[in-house]
Every structure is written in C-alpha cells, then in structure tokens.
Amino acid sequence: MTAAALRRDDELETRLADWLRRSALGDRQAFRQLYEATAPRLLGVVAQLVGRGALAEDLLQDVYVRIWKAAGQYRAGAGSPMAWMAAAARYRAIDHLRSRGARPEVAIADLPSRAGVDDADDDPTQRMADPGPGPAQRVQARSEAEAVQGCLGTLQSSQQQSISLAYYQGLSHGEIAEHLGAPLGSVKTWVRRGLIALKACLERCGWAA
Amino acid sequence: MNILTDELADRLAAEYVLGTLSGGARRRFEALLPAHPALRRAVAGWELRLLPMASKSEPVPPAPRVWTGIERQLGWRAAAQASPWRLRFWQAFATFATVAAVVLGTVPRLEPVAAPMIVVLHATQGSETIVAGVSPDRRQLSIQPLQKVALTSDRSLELWALKKDGPPASLGVIAADRLTAIHQKSLPRDTKGLAVSLEPLGGSPTGAPTGPVLFVGELTL
Numbered sequence: 001m002t003a004a005a006l007r008r009d010d011e012l013e014t015r016l017a018d019w020l021r022r023s024a025l026g027d028r029q030a031f032r033q034l035y036e037a038t039a040p041r042l043l044g045v046v047a048q049l050v051g052r053g054a055l056a057e058d059l060l061q062d063v064y065v066r067i068w069k070a071a072g073q074y075r076a077g078a079g080s081p082m083a084w085m086a087a088a089a090r091y092r093a094i095d096h097l098r099s100r101g102a103r104p105e106v107a108i109a110d111l112p113s114r115a116g117v118d119d120a121d122d123d124p125t126q127r128m129a130d131p132g133p134g135p136a137q138r139v140q141a142r143s144e145a146e147a148v149q150g151c152l153g154t155l156q157s158s159q160q161q162s163i164s165l166a167y168y169q170g171l172s173h174g175e176i177a178e179h180l181g182a183p184l185g186s187v188k189t190w191v192r193r194g195l196i197a198l199k200a201c202l203e204r205c206g207w208a209a
Numbered sequence: 210m211n212i213l214t215d216e217l218a219d220r221l222a223a224e225y226v227l228g229t230l231s232g233g234a235r236r237r238f239e240a241l242l243p244a245h246p247a248l249r250r251a252v253a254g255w256e257l258r259l260l261p262m263a264s265k266s267e268p269v270p271p272a273p274r275v276w277t278g279i280e281r282q283l284g285w286r287a288a289a290q291a292s293p294w295r296l297r298f299w300q301a302f303a304t305f306a307t308v309a310a311v312v313l314g315t316v317p318r319l320e321p322v323a324a325p326m327i328v329v330l331h332a333t334q335g336s337e338t339i340v341a342g343v344s345p346d347r348r349q350l351s352i353q354p355l356q357k358v359a360l361t362s363d364r365s366l367e368l369w370a371l372k373k374d375g376p377p378a379s380l381g382v383i384a385a386d387r388l389t390a391i392h393q394k395s396l397p398r399d400t401k402g403l404a405v406s407l408e409p410l411g412g413s414p415t416g417a418p419t420g421p422v423l424f425v426g427e428l429t430l
Contacts, residue, residue: 035276041263056269065282068279083260090228149262152262166229195224
C-alpha cells in the first residue's frame, strides 16, 4: 500500500462517518458498505501484527463486531473514522499478542527503519534520516503520512527504533528491551520522549491532530 | 480529570494508542475512557497522529467467511430467515403476483398482453398496505390487504374510485383478509386513485363514503 492510500481522504472519511452513524442506528446495509470499504485495510493492520492467515481473519471478525456494537460511541467531529477503526484493529491485535504472550520472531532488519524506506530518492523525508536529531522545521511534508515519517526520522535512533518496534510489531516495553538488549527503564524513557518529540515535530509542521 | 494532569493524560493516551501501555494499566485506562472526555480526545488525537504509520501495512482482502462470521456473531444469519422485513417482502411479492395473475387470467389473450397496473394503497394512519391490480382494459380489478385489516363484525371495507372531478364512485365491498376480484363495466375514465373507507356492514347506505378513509393509493398511468 502506498502512503497515500491511508492518508486522510476527506471524501472517504465523510462516507465512513455517515456509514458509522447509520450503523449506530442499526442500518445493516450501511455497515456492510463500511465493511467493504475498510476490511482490506484493517486486515492489513491486523496482519502486520499477527501475520497473515486464519488468526488475523478471526481477529478481524471480532474487530467488526466491536465496531458495530461501538458505532454509537463514534461521534462525527470527534476524529477520523479511519483512524478510529484502524486503532480498534490494532487494539484487538495487541490484546491478542499480550494475552498469548507469544509473537512471531522479530528481525530488526525487517523493520521499517528510518523514514521512507519505500520511497523514492527525492523523498524529502529521506534527507531527514541523518544521524542525530535534525531540525524538525526542515520536514516539508506533502501529506500526513510524510509528516509522520519525516518526524520519526528526526528522533534519536533509539527512540525511533523503540516506537517502530511497538507500533509495527506490537512489542511491549519488556519485549523491546529484550530485542534491543537495553535496560527496561531506558526503553520506557525512549518511548516516552520519542512520543513527546514526535508530537512536537508534527505540531511544528502545522499538523496537529 | 482531577486525577490526571493534561500532560500525564496525553502521555498515557500516547502509550495506549502505541500499545506499550499494557496489562493492568491498559485495562484501568480503558475503564477511565467512558467518563473522561479529555482522555478520549487525547486518544483520538494520537490515533490520528499514528494512523499514517499504518499506511506501511499492505491491504489484505479478507476471505468471504469473515463477513458471514460477523453476521453469525451478531445473530443476523439465523434471524435473517424469519425477519419481519423478509416475510413482508415475500408476502408482498406473492400478493403482487396473485393480484397480477387474477387480472391477467381474465383478459382475453387476443392481443399482446399488457401488464396490469398495480396500485399500492397506504394506510392513512399506520403502516398497513393494500395492493390492487387493474387490468389494461380497466374492466378487472383485484385487491388484497397485505395484512388483515382489523374490523368489528358490523363493519365493512368499501373500495372507491377517486375521480378527477365529482364524487368517489363505489367499486364495492372488499374482504379485509383476502383477495377480492371485482368485475365491472369499466373503471371510470378519469380515475386518479383508489381509496378504502370504513362503512357499515354491507357498504355505504348512501352511495358515498360515510366512514373514515383508511387507505389511499394513486393510479399512475
């Protein structure tokens, strides 16, 4: 998937919000449309954390059952419906990982490392991947996805690695510490400071959620 | 929100969304959400901030079994068979078919058979429906309530042709619970609609509707 495919597409977001609102009123047709429009993306989000296959699909089923039941809790204007649903998918997958205590082996080399691994050479976020924190003002993002990737690139590598492991692999603090061979306290600090720096960078880019 | 400073709330929300808030802390945080709008706003903010990271994941089309599983889990699959909507649809379909067949069956097949005109009469109060079919030569009419119309034993339902000008013309008394076929010279030329009124047993004594109009439908040619 390209970064653009998950960017905040206002037209799609409007339709998703409408389907969610109608689902909350018991409109099964609207819920079916919501499912058709979002299921491949949410399954992608789940599969990234638990791997592809029957398990991911079972979890996806749970996710939509929860979305149907919680549709009334989504309020238009409260946020992006896609973000809300993608988060629901991540939470279900993370809950599964935590409850099982088991996870696929993580190879650090497989992780999306610094910003924009799939992107072209002229990607401005690539230039942000210089060692050490770069000036966030230099992040010239054309989209939210680029802004986030660009800002991730401005973090210290330990912060960036910790956040990536947590986000893309669903690792807990303890598991990140194990994988990086670092003390638990350090990992907690990296994650916390990394998130604060990420938010500050996004705000400086003019993209404050 | 007294228990949480904004900064702490934002930090917890960030780690909740990222997934690093775990175990009991995660459960306690979730339990706090319903009663704390500021916390929910912080969570929504982080969900939006981190959403672009999800764009790294390839979309994966789910197998069809996922949707059927959702339907089953929500109890839609079993319920679908007997859902009132479905039942009503098939009742309506059967009625349309019967009404059409009765009308067509009485039309001499000398020329290509034109479809009967179907008129749907809606209750003036409530959601009941009566379906009527009018043959292309307008000499045959069949009519059937989709749901039995509740009547006391001293009352009848009477069908009327509503004309563009002049008073309604009686087309006769109809059954409250089954199909009634009406043969007559012809439906008045300028009939623009049909109506069913509540009348004394056997029909209006005056030749004009005396009781309330229960159903009305437009004739569209």
